[in-house]
Amino acid sequence: MPERGAKVAIVDYGMGNLFSVKHACSHVGLDAEITADRDAVLAADAVILPGVGAFGDAMVTLRDLGMDTALREVAQRGTPLFGICLGLQLLMEVSHEFGEHEGLGLVPGEVVHLGAPRDGDRVLKVPQVGWNALMREPRADGSDAWAGTWFEGLADGTAMYFVHSFVVSPAGAADVLARTRYGDVTFCSALRYRNVFACQCHPERSGPDGLRVYSDFAAALAPRESL
Amino acid sequence: MNVRIIPRLDIKGPNLVKGIHLEGLRVLGKPEVYARHYYEHGADELVYMDVVASLYGRNSLLDIIERTSKEIFIPLTVGGGLRSLDDIRTALRAGADKVSLNTAAIADPNLVREAAKRFGSSTILVSIEAIRQPDGTYEAHTDNGRESTGLDAYEWALRAAELGAGELMVTSIDREGTGEGFDLELTRRIAQSVPIPVIACGGAGSPEHVREVVVDGRADAVSMASILHYGCLGVCDEDTFAVEGNVEYLSGRRAGFAKITPSSIEDVKRHLSENGVPCRYVPKEAAHA
Numbered sequence: 001m002p003e004r005g006a007k008v009a010i011v012d013y014g015m016g017n018l019f020s021v022k023h024a025c026s027h028v029g030l031d032a033e034i035t036a037d038r039d040a041v042l043a044a045d046a047v048i049l050p051g052v053g054a055f056g057d058a059m060v061t062l063r064d065l066g067m068d069t070a071l072r073e074v075a076q077r078g079t080p081l082f083g084i085c086l087g088l089q090l091l092m093e094v095s096h097e098f099g100e101h102e103g104l105g106l107v108p109g110e111v112v113h114l115g116a117p118r119d120g121d122r123v124l125k126v127p128q129v130g131w132n133a134l135m136r137e138p139r140a141d142g143s144d145a146w147a148g149t150w151f152e153g154l155a156d157g158t159a160m161y162f163v164h165s166f167v168v169s170p171a172g173a174a175d176v177l178a179r180t181r182y183g184d185v186t187f188c189s190a191l192r193y194r195n196v197f198a199c200q201c202h203p204e205r206s207g208p209d210g211l212r213v214y215s216d217f218a219a220a221l222a223p224r225e226s227l
Numbered sequence: 228m229n230v231r232i233i234p235r236l237d238i239k240g241p242n243l244v245k246g247i248h249l250e251g252l253r254v255l256g257k258p259e260v261y262a263r264h265y266y267e268h269g270a271d272e273l274v275y276m277d278v279v280a281s282l283y284g285r286n287s288l289l290d291i292i293e294r295t296s297k298e299i300f301i302p303l304t305v306g307g308g309l310r311s312l313d314d315i316r317t318a319l320r321a322g323a324d325k326v327s328l329n330t331a332a333i334a335d336p337n338l339v340r341e342a343a344k345r346f347g348s349s350t351i352l353v354s355i356e357a358i359r360q361p362d363g364t365y366e367a368h369t370d371n372g373r374e375s376t377g378l379d380a381y382e383w384a385l386r387a388a389e390l391g392a393g394e395l396m397v398t399s400i401d402r403e404g405t406g407e408g409f410d411l412e413l414t415r416r417i418a419q420s421v422p423i424p425v426i427a428c429g430g431a432g433s434p435e436h437v438r439e440v441v442v443d444g445r446a447d448a449v450s451m452a453s454i455l456h457y458g459c460l461g462v463c464d465e466d467t468f469a470v471e472g473n474v475e476y477l478s479g480r481r482a483g484f485a486k487i488t489p490s491s492i493e494d495v496k497r498h499l500s501e502n503g504v505p506c507r508y509v510p511k512e513a514a515h516a
Contacts, residue, residue, distance in 0.1 A: 015345075015346060015347055017319050017322065017323065017324045017350070019296060019319075019320065019321075019322045020296060020300070020322065020324060023296055023297050023300075023322070024300060026297075027297075027300075052346070052347040052349055052350060053346065053347030053348075053350075054344075054347070057344075119228065124228060125422060125423055125424045125447055126422060126423075127348070127349055127393060127423070127424070128228070129231075129349065129393070129394060129424045129447070129448075130228060130229055130230075130231050130271065130424075130447070130448070131229045131231070131271055131507040132228070132229065159229065159507045161271075161301070161302060163349040163393075164349075182228065183228070202302075204300060205300060205301055205302045205324065206300065206301070207266070207300055207301055208300075210300060211300055
């Protein structure tokens with residue numbers, strides 16, 4: 001853990017509880033600021049794009065704030081970018097949530113509805129609300145998909161807290177790290193693409209295991225700081 | 228899908244209280260102490276309910292929310308006395324993840340729609356306090372069952388889901404605090420008819436009651452208070468003996484709650500797991516990491 005925390009910008013576009021993200025950052029020694037200012041985002045050592053709510057409204061607000069171009073610049077520069085829940089979905093190219101909306105396009109792929117998951121004769125509730133397992137994605141060459149990622153400290157099958165009706169379907173080169181099963185539907189629950197790491201679950205609300213993800217995030221930022 | 232176990236902490240001023248079946252409120256201790264204990268012992272979420280609905284009065288609920296959200300990393304729902312979008316924003320800014328609406332939602336159902344649009348559906352939980360009527364229907368109430376509304380609880384549940392509520396918390400006022408078990412019919416009727424998750428509340432007296440309301444009542448999550456609070460009296464209530472005339476009550480401890488088997492969250496989850504109900508189980512050592 002860094003002695004003086006790296007500076008993290010938590011993008012505020014007006015929805016949901018960003019304080020739990022900030023508290024989780026503070027807990028692992030990061031200096032995190034909730035901000036709607038694109039310059040603060042561009043100046044940060046790392047950026048978190050959190051979120052709860054509707055995709056379309058969120059994109060409108062991000063554009064109004066000039067945050068869409070700022071986030072693209074962040075991605076281009078190679079600054080670590082951490083997407084959480086809606087923040088993961090916003091990174092994709094397109095969402096089919098209530099119509100069709102263009103996303104930030106930082107990760108190839110789309111956002112689709114969970115559908116009508118079933119568990120035997122029982123139709124499961126959507127949104128999925130609750131704790132579900134992250135299943136480590138097997139690699140063709142037998143290597144560990146979580147090695148060197150912020151999931152490195154987790155056991156395969158660790159339960160995290162989810163709240164969502166939509167899921168991402170990444171395409172092409174995006175690196176699926178984990179999948180999660182909800183009834184008979186299996187979806188991508190975490191991915192990595194260049195300097196982007198993003199997950200559908202909320203590590204900041206997932207107890208000690210979730211905090212472990214944040215401490216790996218902080219540890220990854222530490223070397224930058226000592227330069 | 229893992230069933231969620233959600234301790235419910237009723238708060239009055241700086242204190243955790245519990246209504247003991249028509250006998251008024253008793254002080255059990257500091258809510259943060261219980262909250263931390265439950266977090267470390269595998270609670271999946273927490274609910275804070277301001278029982279005197281005075282969130283924006285003099286009391287310290289906002290401070291309690293702030294302190295709790297800094298040290299407890301599971302979802303926190305806050306309810307009691309929230310009347311407007313501004314009130315909701317204030318609670319979220321203090322660190323709540325979700326808010327629970329009852330009185331204000333019944334007075335102005337449009338608040339549910341507006342709040343869901345503004346803060347996201349998953350942030351808005353509608354709480355339904357139901358009392359069974361002689362004809363077998365259930366009427367929605369407010370103020371811990373003191374005020375009737377004339378609304379049919381089942382109709383109101385469907386409407387609340389349509390308006391954009393992300394979850395429903397359904398409390399049987401008849402069973403609340405009694406330890407006699409949940410109202411399975413009430414829970415099942417609503418849980419089977421709405422597309423959103425239903426949290427059952429009111430009546431837990433044993434881990435078996437929890438299993439029943441999940442399997443027979445079709446609850447997606449279960450909220451409970453007395454059964455867990457009594458299970459950690461002696462652990463969480465050390466400073467409470469001298470306050471508010473509780474000496475006799477607390478020194479009596481478990482005496483007098485014959486229908487409630489004091490249980491830990493681990494007891495409840497072990498019983499569920501052993502009976503084929505999946506839940507997230509947190510071993511003690513992991514909780515201290």
